[in-house]
Amino acid sequence: MNKPGLAFSLSQVRIVRGVQMLVTLILAVMTVFPLFWMISTAFKQPSDVFSMNLIPEAPTLRNFVYVFTEVNFLRYLFNTLVVSASVTLIALLFHSMSGYALARLRFPGREVIFMTMFSTFLVSLPVIIVPLFILVRTLGMLNSYAGLIIPAIFNAFGIFLLRQYYLSIPRELEEAAVIDGAGYWRIYWSLILPLSRPLLSSLAILFFLTNWNAFLWPLTITSDQELWMVQVGISAFKGQYSASWNYIMAASTIVAAPTLILFLIFQRQIMDSIKTSGLK
Amino acid sequence: MASIGLDNIVKAYGSLEVIHGVSVDIEDGDFVVLVGPSGCGKSTLLRMIAGLEDITAGTLSIGGTIVNNLPPKKRNIAMVFQNYALYPHMTVGQNMGFSLKLGGVPKAEIGRKVQAAAEVLGLSALLDRFPGQLSGGQRQRVAMGRAIVRDPQVFLFDEPLSNLDAKLRVVMRAEIKSLQASLGTTTVYVTHDQVEAMTMADKIVVMNEGRVEQIGSPLKLFNTPDNVFVASFIGSPVMNFIPGIVTTAGTGPTFLSGDLRLPLPHLPHGVPKETDVILGIRPQYWRRDPTGFEAQAEVIEPTGSETQLELSMQGHRLTVVLHEQLEVRRGDKVPLLPDFDKMLFFDAASHRRIA
Known part of the structure; x- marks a missing residue:
C-alpha cells in the first residue's frame, strides 16, 4: 500500500521548526536576560555597575550586606512571609469550603451568591481600593497584619476554580461516603480535601506568589515601616538609592530569590496551575 | 439480614x-x-x-x-x-x-x-x-x-x-x-x-x-x-408479537393476521373469538419442519450451537432461534412450525395476557 503523501516536505518542516526554535530562543533570552543582569549587578562593585560584562570582574557581597544592615529588609521579608503564608492557608481553607458548598450543597440563593462572587472578577483592585481602604480604616485595621491579610483572602478566583473542580467529582463518591456513615464535614475533610490536593497545591503557589508580589494594597494601608512588605520596601529603597543600582539590584535579588526558589522546586505544579487556571 | x-x-x-x-x-x-x-x-x-x-x-x-x-x-x-x-x-x-x-x-x-x-x-x-x-x-x-x-x-x-x-x-x-x-x-x-x-x-x-x-x-x-x-x-431475543384475530370460521380454530393463517390445535382458553388480540411466541419456540409455514430468511446469525434468523413470514417479521447449525443463505425459504403450547395471547387494547 502507498503511504499518503505528506502535506509538507521534510525540509519545509525543518525550516519551520528552526524558525520556531529561533523565535522561542529570542523570547527566552529577552525574558531571562534582565534577571541575569539583576543578579550580575547585585554582585558588582559600584564602579562596575555600567560595565557591559555580565560576569562581574570582582564579585562582592557588600551590596547584600549593605542592604541588610542599612535597611530593615529582614523585617520586610518576615512580614511578607507571614502575610503570604497566612493568606494562602486561610484562603485555601475558606475557598475550598465555599467552593464545595456552591458546588454540592442545596440552599436558597446559591446561584445568586455564586454569580455575585463571579461578577467580582470584572472588578480590579484599583477600582475598589478607595472603598476598601475606607472599610478597612473603619474596622480599625490600618497598619496591622489583619489589614494586610483579611482583605486579600476574599477572592473569587479560588472559589470559582474549586467549585468547578468539585462539580467534576462524581456524586457517587459522596453518596458512598454518606452510606458509609459520613456527614457533610467528614465528607469535606476526608474525601473532598484530599481529592482536591493537586488543585489546592497549584492554588497555594499562585496565592503565595501573588501575595509575595503584592504592592498596591500593602502600600495603601501601611505607613508603619515595621509592617512594610518587600515590594513596598523595595519601592521606597529605589526612591532613596536611585543612583545606586548595585544596592537596588541586590535588594531586588533578595526579593526575587524566594519566588525563584519556589519556582525551581514547584515547576510542575506552577505550570499545572497556569494551565488549570487559564492564566497567561 | x-x-x-x-x-x-x-x-x-x-x-x-x-x-x-x-x-x-x-x-x-x-x-x-x-x-x-x-x-x-x-x-x-x-x-x-x-x-x-x-x-x-x-x-x-x-x-x-x-x-x-x-x-x-x-x-x-x-x-x-x-x-x-x-x-x-x-x-x-x-x-x-x-x-x-x-x-x-x-x-x-x-x-x-x-x-x-x-x-x-x-x-x-x-x-x-x-x-x-x-x-x-x-x-x-x-x-x-x-x-x-x-x-x-x-x-x-x-x-x-x-x-x-x-x-x-x-x-x-x-x-x-x-x-x-x-x-x-x-x-x-x-x-x-x-x-x-x-x-x-x-x-x-x-x-x-x-x-x-x-x-x-x-x-x-x-x-x-x-x-x-x-x-x-424478559427473554432474549425479544418475543415475536403478531396482531390478529382468532377465528373458528372455516376449518377450525385459526389465528389470522393479514395473509398469515396459523391453524391452532384448539381454541386457546380465554381467548375471545373474532376479537383483536396479539399473539406472542418466543424465538426459541419454533422448529424446522417440512410441514411448517414457509418463511424467507433475511438475516442469518450463526452463534455456533444455535442459529438466529430474522425472517419474513407473510409480511410479518419474525425472529427465530434454532438449536442447530444451519446452512441457510439470505432469501432461502425455511419451513417453520411454532410450538402451539407455548403461544401466548394478549388483549390488543389493554396488552394484558389472556391466555
Whole structure:
C-alpha cells in the first residue's frame, strides 16, 4: 500500500521548526536576560555597575550586606512571609469550603451568591481600593497584619476554580461516603480535601506568589515601616538609592530569590496551575 | 439480614411524579432484581431504599422498622455503585475499612474484618494498592468488599456490572450470586440487563415508567408474563408479537393476521373469538419442519450451537432461534412450525395476557 503523501516536505518542516526554535530562543533570552543582569549587578562593585560584562570582574557581597544592615529588609521579608503564608492557608481553607458548598450543597440563593462572587472578577483592585481602604480604616485595621491579610483572602478566583473542580467529582463518591456513615464535614475533610490536593497545591503557589508580589494594597494601608512588605520596601529603597543600582539590584535579588526558589522546586505544579487556571 | 417492605412508595420532583405507588415485599435473604428500561425508576427506588432520595409518600420498612426518615447510616445497608465509587486517595484496605472507622470500631478489629472480607473476595494481596492500580474486576470486588465488611442487613447493587466487559460480567455475576447465597444477606439489585436479572434473581420486579409491571420468579416471568411489556422485556431475543384475530370460521380454530393463517390445535382458553388480540411466541419456540409455514430468511446469525434468523413470514417479521447449525443463505425459504403450547395471547387494547 502507498503511504499518503505528506502535506509538507521534510525540509519545509525543518525550516519551520528552526524558525520556531529561533523565535522561542529570542523570547527566552529577552525574558531571562534582565534577571541575569539583576543578579550580575547585585554582585558588582559600584564602579562596575555600567560595565557591559555580565560576569562581574570582582564579585562582592557588600551590596547584600549593605542592604541588610542599612535597611530593615529582614523585617520586610518576615512580614511578607507571614502575610503570604497566612493568606494562602486561610484562603485555601475558606475557598475550598465555599467552593464545595456552591458546588454540592442545596440552599436558597446559591446561584445568586455564586454569580455575585463571579461578577467580582470584572472588578480590579484599583477600582475598589478607595472603598476598601475606607472599610478597612473603619474596622480599625490600618497598619496591622489583619489589614494586610483579611482583605486579600476574599477572592473569587479560588472559589470559582474549586467549585468547578468539585462539580467534576462524581456524586457517587459522596453518596458512598454518606452510606458509609459520613456527614457533610467528614465528607469535606476526608474525601473532598484530599481529592482536591493537586488543585489546592497549584492554588497555594499562585496565592503565595501573588501575595509575595503584592504592592498596591500593602502600600495603601501601611505607613508603619515595621509592617512594610518587600515590594513596598523595595519601592521606597529605589526612591532613596536611585543612583545606586548595585544596592537596588541586590535588594531586588533578595526579593526575587524566594519566588525563584519556589519556582525551581514547584515547576510542575506552577505550570499545572497556569494551565488549570487559564492564566497567561 | 432483614426483610424489606415497600408500601405504595411515591417519588415526585416538584409536580413531576416519577414513581407512582410501588409496593413490593422482599423477604429476608431474598435476592431481588429490579429490572426495566432506562428511566423506569428502578435506580430511584433503590436510592430511596438506601436513603439517598427522600420518599414523597408511602412507607419503607427494613427489618420491620419504618425507615422513611432515617439517614442512610442508620439503615444498616451497604451499596455497590455502578462506577464502584471507590475513594481514589485511599488504599483498598482503607476503602474497605472506612465505614468501620467512621463507626468508631477499634483499629485492630477493622484490620481483622477487612482481612476476612479480603480473603473471601481474593483481595488479600491488593490491600495496599490504590483503586487506580486495579483492574475493573478487582475494583468491583473491592466495592463488594466495602459492602460486606460492614455486615449489613441489606445489600444494594446499582448496575454494578455495566462497566465490565462481557466475559468478566459473566464471571462477576456468578461471584455475586454465590457470595449472596453464602452470606444470606437480603439483596436488591438494579439492572437494565434482563439476562442478569434472569440468571441472578430469586425474584424479579419488572418496572416501567415508575410502575411495577410484574413481580415473580425468573421462570414465571418468562413463561407467563402478565402483559406485552413484560413479555417483550424478559427473554432474549425479544418475543415475536403478531396482531390478529382468532377465528373458528372455516376449518377450525385459526389465528389470522393479514395473509398469515396459523391453524391452532384448539381454541386457546380465554381467548375471545373474532376479537383483536396479539399473539406472542418466543424465538426459541419454533422448529424446522417440512410441514411448517414457509418463511424467507433475511438475516442469518450463526452463534455456533444455535442459529438466529430474522425472517419474513407473510409480511410479518419474525425472529427465530434454532438449536442447530444451519446452512441457510439470505432469501432461502425455511419451513417453520411454532410450538402451539407455548403461544401466548394478549388483549390488543389493554396488552394484558389472556391466555
